[in-house]
Amino acid sequence: MRRAAAERTPESEVRPDLVGARMRQFRKERGLTLRGLAAQSGLSIGFLSQVERGVSSIGLTALNGVATALDRPVAEFFNGDGASPEGATEAELPHHFTLTRGDNGANQYVSGQQTYRMLSDRGPGLVLEPMMVHIAPGGRREEAYGHAGEEFAYVVRGELLYEVDGVEHRLHPGDSVHLRSNVPHRMYNDTDELTTVVSVVTPRLF
Structure with missing residues (x-):
């Protein structure tokens, strides 16, 4: 069954450890320590350290708190080039539905x-x-x-x-x-x- 789990993640997709690496990069760019990021995000220092080292994963909602503290869009933690997700812009979308x-x-x-x-x-x-x-x-x-x-x-x-x-x-x-x-x-x-x-x-x- 683990083989099935691996099949859903082809090599063309982002590396699972990229999120932690990007978190460390953005934190250092803002001059924040792990303690400072923990205080602003509401997550513990130990957990954030594990995520940065690729030991633990972080859910999207918790990552959103980190992104807010680092003033970065969530998508930039997954895209190596910092680009926004593909798709239509707001100007191209109707206001009442998608x-x-x-x-x-x-x-x-x-x-x-x-x-x-x-x-x-x-x-x-x-x-x-x-x-x-x-x-x-x-x-x-x-x-x-x-x-x-x-x-x-x-x-x-x-x-x-x-x-x-x-x-x-x-x-x-x-x-x-x-x-x-x-x-x-x-x-x-x-x-x-x-x-x-x-x-x-x-x-x-x-």
């Missing part, structure tokens, strides 16, 4: 054991961030983290441990969780199979 086809080649971002596939194009004024998240087995647990907004997760395949405010809940296919994101939370795949989740968060991350 339409995303399954064969459009949606943007994907890899962070450690997790691959995030964006499920909608950008749209001015839209606040939901819908994603398909593939979580490979193993890896280190992320640090529990609270942030502004709401979060919804629906398990499509596999099993997921979803911890909310220190309490673990095991989710199976068809199960879902919906919470205010200011409550510390984290998710983890402790099985030997790939887990697939549809996740919707606010605010938008890209």
Whole structure:
């Protein structure tokens, strides 16, 4: 089953350790210590150090807090050249909806054991961030983290441990969780199979 997890991440995609390397680069460019970044992002010094060294992965919502502290778009942590994700600009999009086809080649971002596939194009004024998240087995647990907004997760395949405010809940296919994101939370795949989740968060991350 680990072979299946590897198949979903071809060599053409971003390296899983790129996020940590970019975090270290941006932090040093701003003249911040790990202690300073921890104070501004709400994450611990130890966890940030592990992410920078490629020992731990970081979820998109926690990464959004780091990006805000470093005054960088989230996309720049995944793109080696700092370019924005491909897609239509706001001027080209209608103000009331977007339409995303399954064969459009949606943007994907890899962070450690997790691959995030964006499920909608950008749209001015839209606040939901819908994603398909593939979580490979193993890896280190992320640090529990609270942030502004709401979060919804629906398990499509596999099993997921979803911890909310220190309490673990095991989710199976068809199960879902919906919470205010200011409550510390984290998710983890402790099985030997790939887990697939549809996740919707606010605010938008890209």
